[in-house]
Amino acid sequence: MKKKIALIGYGVIGKRVADAIARQDDMELAGVCDVISDWRIQTAVKKGYSVYAATEDAQDSMQKAGISLAGNMADLLGVAHLVVDCTPKKIAAQNVEIYKERGIKFILQGGEKHETTGHSFSAENNYASALNRDSTRVVSCNTTSILRTLTALKKAGLLQSARGTLLRRATDPWESHLGGIMNTLVPEKDIPSHQGPDAQSVDSELDIVTMAVKVPQTLSHLHYWNVRLTRKADKKEVIEAFQTSTRITLINYSDGLVSNNTIKEKYLDMGRPWGDMYEVALWQDMLKVEGDELYYAYVVDNQAIVIPETIDAIRALTGMEESAEKSIKKTNKSLGINNGGQL
Amino acid sequence: MKKKIALIGYGVIGKRVADAIARQDDMELAGVCDVISDWRIQTAVKKGYSVYAATEDAQDSMQKAGISLAGNMADLLGVAHLVVDCTPKKIAAQNVEIYKERGIKFILQGGEKHETTGHSFSAENNYASALNRDSTRVVSCNTTSILRTLTALKKAGLLQSARGTLLRRATDPWESHLGGIMNTLVPEKDIPSHQGPDAQSVDSELDIVTMAVKVPQTLSHLHYWNVRLTRKADKKEVIEAFQTSTRITLINYSDGLVSNNTIKEKYLDMGRPWGDMYEVALWQDMLKVEGDELYYAYVVDNQAIVIPETIDAIRALTGMEESAEKSIKKTNKSLGINNGGQL
Amino acid sequence: MKKKIALIGYGVIGKRVADAIARQDDMELAGVCDVISDWRIQTAVKKGYSVYAATEDAQDSMQKAGISLAGNMADLLGVAHLVVDCTPKKIAAQNVEIYKERGIKFILQGGEKHETTGHSFSAENNYASALNRDSTRVVSCNTTSILRTLTALKKAGLLQSARGTLLRRATDPWESHLGGIMNTLVPEKDIPSHQGPDAQSVDSELDIVTMAVKVPQTLSHLHYWNVRLTRKADKKEVIEAFQTSTRITLINYSDGLVSNNTIKEKYLDMGRPWGDMYEVALWQDMLKVEGDELYYAYVVDNQAIVIPETIDAIRALTGMEESAEKSIKKTNKSLGINNGGQL
Amino acid sequence: MKKKIALIGYGVIGKRVADAIARQDDMELAGVCDVISDWRIQTAVKKGYSVYAATEDAQDSMQKAGISLAGNMADLLGVAHLVVDCTPKKIAAQNVEIYKERGIKFILQGGEKHETTGHSFSAENNYASALNRDSTRVVSCNTTSILRTLTALKKAGLLQSARGTLLRRATDPWESHLGGIMNTLVPEKDIPSHQGPDAQSVDSELDIVTMAVKVPQTLSHLHYWNVRLTRKADKKEVIEAFQTSTRITLINYSDGLVSNNTIKEKYLDMGRPWGDMYEVALWQDMLKVEGDELYYAYVVDNQAIVIPETIDAIRALTGMEESAEKSIKKTNKSLGINNGGQL
Structure with a gap:
């Protein structure tokens, strides 16, 4: 069974990670979760992603805006094997408590501190050290x-x-x-x-x-x-x-x-x-x-460079691929990296 | 047989027109023609378009840069039924003499003067008046x-x-x-x-x-x-x-x-x-x-708005579609216009 | 005796008003009052203006920064006949209560609402209607x-x-x-x-x-x-x-x-x-x-255009000049307006 | 007698050098010379500088624009002891031939090559080596x-x-x-x-x-x-x-x-x-x-930093001051450098 990945924070990085996950054949996008109800989340809806509300307030405003919701953040975490948190700086640090409590593996982005996960990730440097860990931080x-x-x-x-x-x-x-x-x-x-x-x-x-x-x-x-x-x-x-x-x-x-x-x-x-x-x-x-x-x-490209790293980090934490080289190759192919970029 | 369309001037507008033509099912991109030999033309090569050199000098520099050429501008005009000229301001006015001499229909962009073709085009306003004309100018x-x-x-x-x-x-x-x-x-x-x-x-x-x-x-x-x-x-x-x-x-x-x-x-x-x-x-x-x-x-969007108009102008001049409404609908569908934009 | 004018808010407009007042021969700058202690207020010190602290907190931080203070805002109001308030949007509205309580005339800038003073000022249009009023607002x-x-x-x-x-x-x-x-x-x-x-x-x-x-x-x-x-x-x-x-x-x-x-x-x-x-x-x-x-x-020039208007407003409110034409002429001369601008 | 300095090229640097020369008590601005006839030269007129036309064409257009001319470039060189050339890149290199022919000392700006004068100048580093030279280049x-x-x-x-x-x-x-x-x-x-x-x-x-x-x-x-x-x-x-x-x-x-x-x-x-x-x-x-x-x-500040250097270079080339330290001090005082900047 493919690992189901939850995406929290559908912003500049989050929306790209969501698309990248959806493009892999060895994992699955469980859904995306945010608080926004304007044009920014509407693309997720159009792309057919399951959309979850991160807070109760957001649930109201998103429903009012006509966003069809699949549930709240707890619901999303309930169906996922791992969560990628791409929320704005400092917010992820709060979410971490929830992830730990539920015992779900998680990946943070570079805006958070190293100490929050105790491990920082860069695919070509230290993939192996992240294998089967509970969490990591993809550096900025x-x-x-x-x-x-x-x-x-x-x-x-x-x-x-x-x-x-x-x-x-x-x-x-x-x-x-x-x-x-x-x-x-x-x-x-x-x-x-x-x-x-x-x-x-x-x-x-x-x-x-x-x-x-x-x-x-x-x-x-x-x-x-x-x-x-x-x-x-x-x-x-x-x-x-x-x-x-x-x-x-x-x-x-x-x-x-x-x-x-x-x-x-x-x-x-x-x-x-x-x-x-x-x-x-x-x-x-x-x-x-x-x-x-x-x-x-x-x-x-500050909006894009960490996307492949995040995909690799998913593979490392879930243990679905033990070889850094193989994970990188798989990710690269799926995103058209150094392959002329023609997807 | 599908009408073959030549594209002269692979710049901001030209590269978009080329892609748009390639997306239609009732016309065909005969090739693109330019003088550039750097990264800008390399995408045309990667997309599999036939590339032609606009001048002799260009032929040399393009070949030196490793661009595989299908011929020169005369060669391209020789295999095309209509030419869309998207060269920078004022250059098209010179090319017009060549088009007229060869008796090939042509479409200019808005940087040129109305007088050069005697007809200016905007699909929802005057499609009918362009039907089967020899030339028109898509306004800016x-x-x-x-x-x-x-x-x-x-x-x-x-x-x-x-x-x-x-x-x-x-x-x-x-x-x-x-x-x-x-x-x-x-x-x-x-x-x-x-x-x-x-x-x-x-x-x-x-x-x-x-x-x-x-x-x-x-x-x-x-x-x-x-x-x-x-x-x-x-x-x-x-x-x-x-x-x-x-x-x-x-x-x-x-x-x-x-x-x-x-x-x-x-x-x-x-x-x-x-x-x-x-x-x-x-x-x-x-x-x-x-x-x-x-x-x-x-x-x-100054880079994009005239693209659908240009496709409609091709249909009008070649007479391949008599109804403005039908051409617009066809073009819109091919480009995802007002259809949520999902291609 | 020359009328003494207090300047509250030494920002983009305030610092210019202070200089303009100092340039007039029929009024006097009583001092400037603000909360800032960095490079922005240091110029006021170098120009020899009496500097006052707008709040107790500011008094501390300004003294720590080595600004020699002439007193606090109450002290400044105590020695002035009229106050020009150039504080950021909305703050002046709060200061107005203080001005009213003390019975000191005041001029606000265009970020404030018309209702706060009940009169809005533009020298060439309605100078006369501001004569001897208690307050006005120089429009934006x-x-x-x-x-x-x-x-x-x-x-x-x-x-x-x-x-x-x-x-x-x-x-x-x-x-x-x-x-x-x-x-x-x-x-x-x-x-x-x-x-x-x-x-x-x-x-x-x-x-x-x-x-x-x-x-x-x-x-x-x-x-x-x-x-x-x-x-x-x-x-x-x-x-x-x-x-x-x-x-x-x-x-x-x-x-x-x-x-x-x-x-x-x-x-x-x-x-x-x-x-x-x-x-x-x-x-x-x-x-x-x-x-x-x-x-x-x-x-x-959004930083400068209201400066002469503010000087005229001072003359109107204090009644020191009944004729709009004469006040405008006086102000223009002092600032080099339409006089080639050579001061 | 004060040395008379000619200023050729009344642009970003030239207009500042002109003002700086006018501010010294041991030299005199003989006049400024340019080809422009629009708002840019009008300030020179208002400041009372003698204005000269650099070319015959310029003489016509400047007179048409109502600029009162003191003569042409040859006239200016005729009354000056030294010329500071602040013309745009590469133009000074052409003027140099004229300066050499007339045997007038000259200073170029950093856009020109070192070889043109054989000496490059920076006051605190090599003032002494420029003493009584025929020419130098103030580096960029x-x-x-x-x-x-x-x-x-x-x-x-x-x-x-x-x-x-x-x-x-x-x-x-x-x-x-x-x-x-x-x-x-x-x-x-x-x-x-x-x-x-x-x-x-x-x-x-x-x-x-x-x-x-x-x-x-x-x-x-x-x-x-x-x-x-x-x-x-x-x-x-x-x-x-x-x-x-x-x-x-x-x-x-x-x-x-x-x-x-x-x-x-x-x-x-x-x-x-x-x-x-x-x-x-x-x-x-x-x-x-x-x-x-x-x-x-x-x-x-790329518009200003070479101004004091140029004044020092004038003193060095004319030999009016043998000590770098004294020249720098004099220049600094006249421009308010590191003196709080209050002129």
Whole structure:
């Protein structure tokens, strides 16, 4: 029998996770649960997903709005084997008590703290350590991209230390009427920023320091890195190291992919839902090695990058697939990752 | 035998027209023709379209870039019954000489002048007048939206005169790294702006004046209208008039669709390619009638709105469908228009 | 003895009002009062203004931050003849109770309701009606611009009815890191928007309807108007009507002033503090008259336009100047209005 | 007799240099020369500067626009001892031939190549080497900021190597209607970017690598640095090193100066013309030292930072002041630099 997965929080990440689950052949979407009753949840209805109300208040407002409900959150948890919680920052931490009480396995997203689950997940780095666990946290978009790239360098024996400057998109497109920054830049208060330690929650061996700044665009993040290598190396070795990851796509400035918006359009052209880019798009021709120092830049689709990781985390926690490699391959195929992206 | 359609100019409009043609069962995409050799044309290759080079220079650079070519522009025209020209402003005017010389029917886009074809097209207004013509011009995105809405009011006998203020998106997303405006507004130099007379190129009876301004966003246009009605009317009558168009979608602010970005996200949610909105999205609850004056606002997806019109224009010029109603219905169905948008 | 004026709320408007009061020779700035202790209030200290703490909490935090305080709000009211309240929306309404209790005259800004004072002020329209009143409300930036322009047309006997579309800047530059809209447009929920009725709170005879939309820039508002005249007129008459206002500046697109940013730079070039434009900048060459219909557009510096109005309101309420014309002239001279702006 | 200085190119930099020259007591502005005839040059007229036409065409158009001309470019060079050329990129390189032919000393801006003059200038680093030279190039805004900060660290014996990520404003405010980027980020094509080598044109000993990216705002640049120190150090030492420069201002995030827009507003509040910040604004509380690694961020006002450098370069080339320290002090005083900025 296929494992039934509950999705709590049908937002930017949640709606993508729901679609991704529905696309797998070894698991099943039990339903989605939220408090919203406007246009945002109506798509779930149209897609035929079972919709559950997260609270009693929501039950009223959703019914008033004509949403046909399959039940409440308890009902959904009752029919599911595992729950993926994609609620906004801090709310999941509250839901965790419910999950624990019911003894249902759960996956949180990167907005929550490592301590809440005691395990942080990044498929290519530590899939095995998540096998059959009760819970894990899929690290955030920025941290996921850092782990993919640095893990590739580390596996190739090239990684000494990494110093990154992270340009973070200010808000997501669907919320850009509610808040965001205008004609300015907003550095994060603290140097180092939290992404370095966050990456260490998955891989404590990393020597990593990050600085971060919010920039006035909504498309995706952009990272610049200066990496000290363990030795002098040439560009070819570094490129080959990155190619060992199936979730890094090497792009070229010379192909006209010169900016976040051109990359976004390419993925829309490819027919990806929402133009999603699950991969880290790293510029191959821009990348530079000078002696034992490596410089590169890449783009992270903050709305999409954790979707495949979440699917893998489901497989790890439920134990339905013991091999990281096989899970990643399965997920990649289902989402069209690095396969030209044609679904 | 299905009519073979050539597509010249694989840009923002061209790539959408190509896909739309490929989706029809009564016509066939003969191929696409352009001069670009970067990521933009690579999607055409992946989609399996026959790609032709528009110039000799392009032939070289495209081949160097590894694009497998089916031939040059003359070759494409040689196998096609009709050509849709979506090249950038002013270039189509040059191509027209070639089309005329070869005696091939052609459709231009709204950037070109009315005089170039002597006929301007808007499906719900003047389909019949385009039947079996040699050429026509599908009017621009702004003008198409004006004609859809005012034609609906006119058919209901309600339209006296219309005064509109048009907020135009500054540039398209895929080109927003090349140019655009930042933290400012740029009024068009002349009042009235050209959209009023442009609408009159389709329907000379319209009493219409427009003012236009470029705004710093890339998503879509936003129009505000003040219409003098032929008589006092109530809101219900006006709404019913708009509902006679199958290409106007009534939306509600109270559903959370409060801005251009939320509307865009809804269409991405719906699975539309590129999140395309072929419809005019007009706010029903915001609309106000006071005596014989009507006020309303709507959003126009400038990248998508002319796509269905272009498909209808193909049917009209080739004479493959004599009824406007039937062509519109066919097109709408193929693109998921006002059908919930689920393709 | 010069009248002593207290300034409560040292924000975007308040800091400008303080400077403007300090520039007059017939009144005196008693001091400024606020709750902030960061860089924003430090300029007041450097300018040598007496600084007062608005609350007890603020007193602590301001002293901790090293701000030398002259006292608290009661102290400031104790030494002032009139108070100008520029606190954020809704807070002034609470302060009003204090002002009334103390029997001190007060002026509110446009974020407050007309009912709070029972009088709304626009210098060129109704100065006389404010003479020796206990309180008034200087109407908002948008409404001030509407009243200046429509009053000019009305005085010339040309105004029948006015229909406007208002493009509102999303947030002020100094707060643009805290919130604002990004790559979208946000229409106001209701048509008509509130600015029409607000203008009628000063001049109930106006036949006016407005629609408003928030746009993603921080510089200034832009208004588009369609005015029905009482009769056919020519452009010269209309221009002459606008020239009767000393607070409308006619600009020309042909001079390169083609957008909000170029206008802003011109006022910075002129040496105006903050590049402030107290005038309505109305495009003369863009303005069009067709029969009995008039079309025009202008730019409103939302941070600056109410400053001269507030100075005039002080003169009216204190009765220190009975003639509107003389007060306006005095204010204009002190601020460099329509005098080339060279202070 | 005071040295007479000619200013060619009355743009973003030129108009500021003109005002700065006019503010010195040991030199004189001979006049300004340009080709523009619109609002941009009208301020020069109002300020009483002698205006010269750069070309014959310009002479016609400027006279037609009513600009009273003092002569042409040759006339201006005829009355000047030194020329500061602030024309757009690449144009100065052409003017250089004229300057050489006439044997007039000249200063170019950072858009030109080092080779054009054979000397690049940064006041605190190499004033002495420019003494009595025929020409020099004031390095660009980014490079000037780099030299100020790294020179301070170098003088303190702390600088080993520096790796920087530079976020560049996309365009200047006055031109933001003509072009710029929208809702995207545009990395520079090459890593390393040119600013590292450019800094080495002033100080060849620097071990420096930069990466640069254009961001969608118009206010100022933002730099992030990771510096390897010559030894372990503490924060106090580093701060003291930066304090040896009179053109670095240490700011604090805790004072509410958390972003480029708040910093801009502070300088507008201070009454600086155009809100100009001649200083590098470096966050003191954000700065971090970990072992022998230093991390910090600062903001660069690209329109203003080279103005004091240009004044110093005038003194160096004319030999009117032999001491760098004295020239810098004089310039700083005249512009209000690090003196609270109150002019």
